[in-house]
Amino acid sequence: MIRGLKICGVSDSKTLNFILNHNHKPTMIGFITNYEKSKRFVEFEKLKNLIHVDKKQVKFISVLVNPDDVILEKIKDLNFDYYQLYDVNPLRTKEIKSKFKKKIITALTISSTEDVVKYKDYTEISDIILFDSKGYDKSESFDHSLLDDLPSELNKMLAGNIQIDDIPNLKNKDFIVDLSGALEDKNGKKDINKIDKLLNLFKKI
Numbered sequence: 001m002i003r004g005l006k007i008c009g010v011s012d013s014k015t016l017n018f019i020l021n022h023n024h025k026p027t028m029i030g031f032i033t034n035y036e037k038s039k040r041f042v043e044f045e046k047l048k049n050l051i052h053v054d055k056k057q058v059k060f061i062s063v064l065v066n067p068d069d070v071i072l073e074k075i076k077d078l079n080f081d082y083y084q085l086y087d088v089n090p091l092r093t094k095e096i097k098s099k100f101k102k103k104i105i106t107a108l109t110i111s112s113t114e115d116v117v118k119y120k121d122y123t124e125i126s127d128i129i130l131f132d133s134k135g136y137d138k139s140e141s142f143d144h145s146l147l148d149d150l151p152s153e154l155n156k157m158l159a160g161n162i163q164i165d166d167i168p169n170l171k172n173k174d175f176i177v178d179l180s181g182a183l184e185d186k187n188g189k190k191d192i193n194k195i196d197k198l199l200n201l202f203k204k205i
Contacts, residue, residue, distance in 0.1 A: 004176040009040035024203035030061040103127040133160035
């Protein structure tokens, strides 16, 4: 059974308010905090205002790629529940968790079994392990069968070009499911109709 739903890459208040006021809210919402190459990146001042809201029990995630202490100090008082870390080794992850007192999602980018087993280096540190594609913001896919032997007790999340119509096929997977690109229009903006379809479908299953 799917453990939860994350909508990632929200960057405007209209979309955020729609999600937070939906009858079937997701478990988590992610915000691209320091990866400026992403079209979903939110500049700090805008981010500060965007997430200064009643979260209505939805968890807010700061998505960070190899963050330095400058950005971490800057965002430390913002309304985030988790830091989702890409390209951060176990020692640095432990340091960030200890210093900034946030729950941690370790994001591993997967193309082979060797990439998958890296999760073992983080199980004592991270609260959730995210298995994603190598595409970062490009919504690429990877072979999800590489994850078939992961232990059921591992708190894990699945991303990588997942489409809305894939959700019923994932209903027996014990992952939090993470969507971003599938919820956007051809201009790369979040599409409220697609988000509505996802949230209603997720509720059904």
